[in-house]
Amino acid sequence: MSARVTFNSDRCKGCELCTTVCPKHIVTMDMNVINRKGYHPATVTDMDQCIGCASCAKICPDSIITVEKF
Amino acid sequence: MEKELWKGNEAIAEAAIRAGCDCFFGYPITPQSEVPEYMSAHLPKAGGVFVQSESELAAINMVYGAAGAGMRAMTSSSSPGVSLKQEGITYLAGAELPAVIINCMRGGPGLGTIQPAQGDYYQATRGGGNGDYRTVVLAPSNVQETVDFVQEAFDIADQYRNPVMVLCDGLIGQMMEPIEWHPVKKRALPPKDWAACGRKGRDHHNIITSIFIAAEECSDHNDHLTAKYAEMEKNEVRWEEVQCEDAEIVITAYGTPARIALTALDTLRAEGIKAGLFRPITLWPFPEKALHTLAEQDHVKAFVDVEMSTTGQMLDDVRLAVEGRKPIRYLGRAGGVMPTVEEMIDLVKSALKEVK
Amino acid sequence: MAVVYEKSKGLTDAELHYCPGCHHGIIHKLVAESLVELGLLDGAIGICPVGCSVFAYNYFSCDMLEASHGRAPAVATGIKRTHPDQAVFTYQGDGDLASIGAAEIVHAAMRGEKFTTIFVNNAIYGMTGGQMAPTTLIGQKATTCQSGRTVEQAGMPIRVAEMLSTLDGCVYAERVCVTDIANINKAKRAIKKAFEKQMNREGFTFVEVLSTCPTNWGMTPLKAVQWLKDNMIPYYPLGVIKDKGLEV
Numbered sequence: 001m002s003a004r005v006t007f008n009s010d011r012c013k014g015c016e017l018c019t020t021v022c023p024k025h026i027v028t029m030d031m032n033v034i035n036r037k038g039y040h041p042a043t044v045t046d047m048d049q050c051i052g053c054a055s056c057a058k059i060c061p062d063s064i065i066t067v068e069k070f
Numbered sequence: 071m072e073k074e075l076w077k078g079n080e081a082i083a084e085a086a087i088r089a090g091c092d093c094f095f096g097y098p099i100t101p102q103s104e105v106p107e108y109m110s111a112h113l114p115k116a117g118g119v120f121v122q123s124e125s126e127l128a129a130i131n132m133v134y135g136a137a138g139a140g141m142r143a144m145t146s147s148s149s150p151g152v153s154l155k156q157e158g159i160t161y162l163a164g165a166e167l168p169a170v171i172i173n174c175m176r177g178g179p180g181l182g183t184i185q186p187a188q189g190d191y192y193q194a195t196r197g198g199g200n201g202d203y204r205t206v207v208l209a210p211s212n213v214q215e216t217v218d219f220v221q222e223a224f225d226i227a228d229q230y231r232n233p234v235m236v237l238c239d240g241l242i243g244q245m246m247e248p249i250e251w252h253p254v255k256k257r258a259l260p261p262k263d264w265a266a267c268g269r270k271g272r273d274h275h276n277i278i279t280s281i282f283i284a285a286e287e288c289s290d291h292n293d294h295l296t297a298k299y300a301e302m303e304k305n306e307v308r309w310e311e312v313q314c315e316d317a318e319i320v321i322t323a324y325g326t327p328a329r330i331a332l333t334a335l336d337t338l339r340a341e342g343i344k345a346g347l348f349r350p351i352t353l354w355p356f357p358e359k360a361l362h363t364l365a366e367q368d369h370v371k372a373f374v375d376v377e378m379s380t381t382g383q384m385l386d387d388v389r390l391a392v393e394g395r396k397p398i399r400y401l402g403r404a405g406g407v408m409p410t411v412e413e414m415i416d417l418v419k420s421a422l423k424e425v426k
Numbered sequence: 427m428a429v430v431y432e433k434s435k436g437l438t439d440a441e442l443h444y445c446p447g448c449h450h451g452i453i454h455k456l457v458a459e460s461l462v463e464l465g466l467l468d469g470a471i472g473i474c475p476v477g478c479s480v481f482a483y484n485y486f487s488c489d490m491l492e493a494s495h496g497r498a499p500a501v502a503t504g505i506k507r508t509h510p511d512q513a514v515f516t517y518q519g520d521g522d523l524a525s526i527g528a529a530e531i532v533h534a535a536m537r538g539e540k541f542t543t544i545f546v547n548n549a550i551y552g553m554t555g556g557q558m559a560p561t562t563l564i565g566q567k568a569t570t571c572q573s574g575r576t577v578e579q580a581g582m583p584i585r586v587a588e589m590l591s592t593l594d595g596c597v598y599a600e601r602v603c604v605t606d607i608a609n610i611n612k613a614k615r616a617i618k619k620a621f622e623k624q625m626n627r628e629g630f631t632f633v634e635v636l637s638t639c640p641t642n643w644g645m646t647p648l649k650a651v652q653w654l655k656d657n658m659i660p661y662y663p664l665g666v667i668k669d670k671g672l673e674v
Contacts, residue, residue: 135503
């Protein structure tokens with residue numbers, strides 16, 4: 001069973017709340033990207049480690065995260 | 071049709087129930103407390119909702135909620151309480167919500183007195199709250215007109231999605247008069263498909279708001295409202311002329327003073343003095359053109375404006391309509407003291423002397 | 427493939443205007459998810475306040491009304507009394523509810539109005555730029571108490587959930603926060619419970635949600651979360667303040 005997190009990156013405000021709740025510590029801010037709002041958006045570094053707990057999505061104030069499980 | 075004896079305030083409440091008022095929210099204040107009292111006893115029996123609110127502010131905002139959800143909503147108060155309602159009235163106007171507001175005017179400023187007065191004319195016709203808005207203001211001069219206007223007010227409010235005020239005074243509220251419950255003409259009204267009453271399968275959500283944060287949007291909204299007010303000015307102006315056909319002196323008065331003026335006219339006419347009465351029935355829209363036309367008649371020599379207000383509030387509108395074509399004299403009594411028949415007769419006579 | 431989590435149907439697709447890290451967005455979706463999960467969304471009517479959440483009507487997908495400052499409980503009263511079978515909620519901040527609207531919320535609770543109030547307490551006026559609120563903590567700096575709130579000047583901050591709990595008409599009051607997943611789950615349970623009690627016609631239901639205001643507190647979102655934990659929770663304790671069903 002694997003999981004996938006997708007970000008609606010254009011809408012990310014870079015608040016970093018999602019990075020504090022990931023049990024696998026795989027959610028980080030993508031310092032190589034600046035989105036149209038001017039923020040470094042959140043991203044997942046190692047998707048293989050994602051367990052699909054949806055913690056990042058639950059805390060995201062802007063509801064830009066979708067979590068799927070396979 | 072059989073006549074029944076009704077007290078003004080109770081008749082107001084009964085008229086609202088007969089007009090299909092779904093809910094009433096009010097707060098006690100003399101001289102209108104019989105309206106909430108009657109509503110508390112009779113509206114629930116008719117299937118409606120009565121809530122005694124914690125304040126006039128709360129009452130008008132309960133009206134805002136119920137009206138926004140598509141109900142026929144009403145509140146009533148007297149002058150100091152209507153001051154408190156102004157916030158809600160501007161929000162109703164801004165959000166385009168229909169509602170009926172009764173002001174049973176008493177003396178002011180401040181706490182003033184519980185006796186009848188007409189010092190809230192500016193507040194009612196200029197919009198006592200913030201922003202550019204208008205409310206239709208109906209000014210009955212007896213209990214029969216009051217019950218007719220209250221019933222019609224609900225239709226006017228629904229037709230334009232706008233608050234309507236029935237502006238009477240403590241005298242009309244407190245006195246008993248024989249009235250007929252004749253049928254009041256119903257208007258063809260648009261559906262309330264804008265109401266925030268729950269989606270229930272609707273493909274979009276309805277929003278009731280008065281905020282338009284972008285300047286252009288707010289400007290457009292104001293233009294839209296102004297166009298609506300122009301429609302009201304075109305369709306809703308009402309007034310009455312009594313013996314104006316040959317009048318040399320025309321008394322302008324609304325509500326209770328207009329009623330007193332009728333007695334003065336009888337005496338003046340009996341003495342051979344050609345006096346008439348011009349009575350605005352809608353204070354907004356004001357019958358400006360009709361009064362202007364009257365002022366242009368050669369037989370009209372002067373106007374005498376009579377109000378239960380010392381500063382002369384409707385006087386401003388009379389001046390704007392007369393546009394300096396004829397002299398205007400003013401008789402104002404406030405604080406609960408009413409202008410008398412004798413005072414009116416004396417002023418008409420002295421005005422006539424001046425112009426002849 | 428199964429979707430584990432996506433944006434709630436109780437929210438529109440509109441982009442939220444809130445500042446980065448502001449908890450309003452989290453609280454919005456807990457309300458929206460609760461309405462959806464309880465099957466109440468289609469009949470729900472919400473009332474938004476004046477303050478940061480003034481535009482909440484753009485975000486909730488149910489019918490919404492925008493009230494004047496502090497009057498949402500009066501507006502909700504007018505709606506709920508005429509629509510007793512539908513879910514009605516107010517969503518209000520601390521300036522709106524605890525200051526200018528203190529009379530309206532107290533009397534709605536006193537009357538036992540059968541609607542739910544979601545009270546977002548971030549201890550400051552956000553929309554107008556960080557002025558002192560009735561909930562601002564002693565010593566907390568704001569633009570109208572630049573050296574920090576003092577008791578002499580402004581008294582002690584108001585604990586609304588406790589105050590409303592003294593009224594018989596208030597059947598449920600809980601204070602929650604959304605700083606982490608455990609607390610978010612608790613907050614959602616509280617909101618759902620409030621709506622359930624509303625639909626059971628038990629009385630007035632109230633959920634106070636402690637929230638950050640990173641912008642006006644002058645902190646990063648993460649530091650604001652820590653500040654909330656260190657400073658707000660000790661003064662505004664979390665938990666069920668009143669649950670009338672459990673009192674017997």
